[in-house]
Amino acid sequence: MKFVDYVSVYAKAGHGGRGCVSFRREKYVPWGGPNGGDGGVGGDIIFKADNQLNTLLDHRYRKHYTAKNGGHGMGKDMHGKDAPNLIIKVPVGTVIREQTSNQVIADLTEDAMEAVVLRGGRGGKGNAHFKTSTFQSPKFAQPGEEGQEAYLVLELKLLADVGLVGMPNAGKSTLLAGISSARPKIADYPFTTLVPNLGVVKMKDYTSFTVADIPGIIENAHLGAGLGLQFLRHAERTFVLLHLVDVSDDLDLDPVETLIKTNRELSMHNVDLAARPQIVVATKLDVAYDGHRLSRLAAYCEESDIPFFKISAVSKEGINELISHVSVLIGQMRKGELNTSTNT
Ligand SMILES: Nc1nc2c(ncn2[C@@H]2O[C@H](COP(=O)(O)OP(=O)(O)OP(=O)(O)O)[C@@H](O)[C@H]2O)c(=O)[nH]1
Numbered sequence: 138m139k140f141v142d143y144v145s146v147y148a149k150a151g152h153g154g155r156g157c158v159s160f161r162r163e164k165y166v167p168w169g170g171p172n173g174g175d176g177g178v179g180g181d182i183i184f185k186a187d188n189q190l191n192t193l194l195d196h197r198y199r200k201h202y203t204a205k206n207g208g209h210g211m212g213k214d215m216h217g218k219d220a221p222n223l224i225i226k227v228p229v230g231t232v233i234r235e236q237t238s239n240q241v242i243a244d245l246t247e248d249a250m251e252a253v254v255l256r257g258g259r260g261g262k263g264n265a266h267f268k269t270s271t272f273q274s275p276k277f278a279q280p281g282e283e284g285q286e287a288y289l290v291l292e293l294k295l296l297a298d299v300g301l302v303g304m305p306n307a308g309k310s311t312l313l314a315g316i317s318s319a320r321p322k323i324a325d326y327p328f329t330t331l332v333p334n335l336g337v338v339k340m341k342d343y344t345s346f347t348v349a350d351i352p353g354i355i356e357n358a359h360l361g362a363g364l365g366l367q368f369l370r371h372a373e374r375t376f377v378l379l380h381l382v383d384v385s386d387d388l389d390l391d392p393v394e395t396l397i398k399t400n401r402e403l404s405m406h407n408v409d410l411a412a413r414p415q416i417v418v419a420t421k422l423d424v425a426y427d428g429h430r431l432s433r434l435a436a437y438c439e440e441s442d443i444p445f446f447k448i449s450a451v452s453k454e455g456i457n458e459l460i461s462h463v464s465v466l467i468g469q470m471r472k473g474e475l476n477t478s479t480n481t
């Protein structure tokens with residue numbers, strides 16, 4: 138399945154129906170009064186979150202949505218029919234903005250949540266409405282109002298408690314596969330993960346938290362290098378980031394430099410991301426034989442007061458400690474005991 142997390146669409150709510158001009162015609166009643174009915178209301182454009190969906194793909198090729206118009210008013214005081222609303226389903230986590238102002242109109246964070254994004258026009262009043270004691274036969278009625286219309290940007294931002302970030306090959310997907318039932322693709326080449334993956338980590342005490350594995354970030358990602366920063370929007374709605382750094386001996390890269398560079402890319406995307414609580418996780422302990430890179434990273438984190446953990450997906454060393462720590466942290470954040478800045 139293709140993962141689509143950003144689309145723009147055009148949508149228009151229904152036009153209100155026209156009010157009617159009509160007069161009573163009855164036998165033996167030469168001057169019947171006005172009896173033109175009102176127009177019906179145009180259909181609204183409503184977006185609704187649906188947890189059966191996980192991509193915006195459906196909206197990619199259907200860029201125009203138009204709700205039906207209200208029915209016109211008719212004689213004999215008959216009102217036009219109200220048009221049905223057009224309900225557009227999107228995945229949970231979809232943010233809807235107006236394209237030109239970039240203003241957020243709706244943020245659908247829970248299943249079945251709905252937002253009326255564009256209002257249908259009101260129906261016009263029929264001439265029966267305009268009758269007064271001195272003005273008995275109005276020969277006019279109101280037109281219906283236009284429905285609202287807009288170009289909208291739909292953006293899917295996964296909602297996860299934890300985001301996994303790091304260079305390609307750092308071991309993000311391997312960690313996700315080890316702690317949840319998610320089965321992301323894992324391989325020893327960079328950019329194995331092309332789209333974000335979500336996993337649920339279940340703890341022994343029946344609590345759980347969600348983890349998003351985000352495609353690898355390289356230097357100049359903000360200029361479009363590698364997969365660029367296009368998927369970083371999914372890190373924006375997490376409580377905490379696990380920043381994975383490969384510390385195996387045979388890599389040439391300096392682990393501290395790697396950490397700093399990746400963080401720089403994160404802040405280029407969104408300064409708030411750089412301020413998100415972060416835990417540094419040294420990976421591939423089983424192949425850190427002499428451990429020179431490991432100790433350098435550990436020392437740096439200690440100096441800079443950054444929480445630090447080390448794990449091996451192969452020997453499972455350190456994984457339980459890491460997960461327990463994260464679980465407690467998430468628990469505290471959910472209770473509001475810790476300050477976070479999950480910006481949307
Ligand atoms: N020895 C060892 N190898 C590991 C460990 N964790 C991951 N690997 C290997 O490192 C390679 C990359 O792992 P992935 O989990 O695909 O890395 P990733 O960070 O998801 O990479 P991208 O998706 O490309 O960003 C794979 O060959 C894994 O088998 C570990 O703890 N020990």
Ligand SMILES: [Mg+2]
Pocket residue numbers: 309310311321322323329330350352
């Ligand atoms: Mg991966």
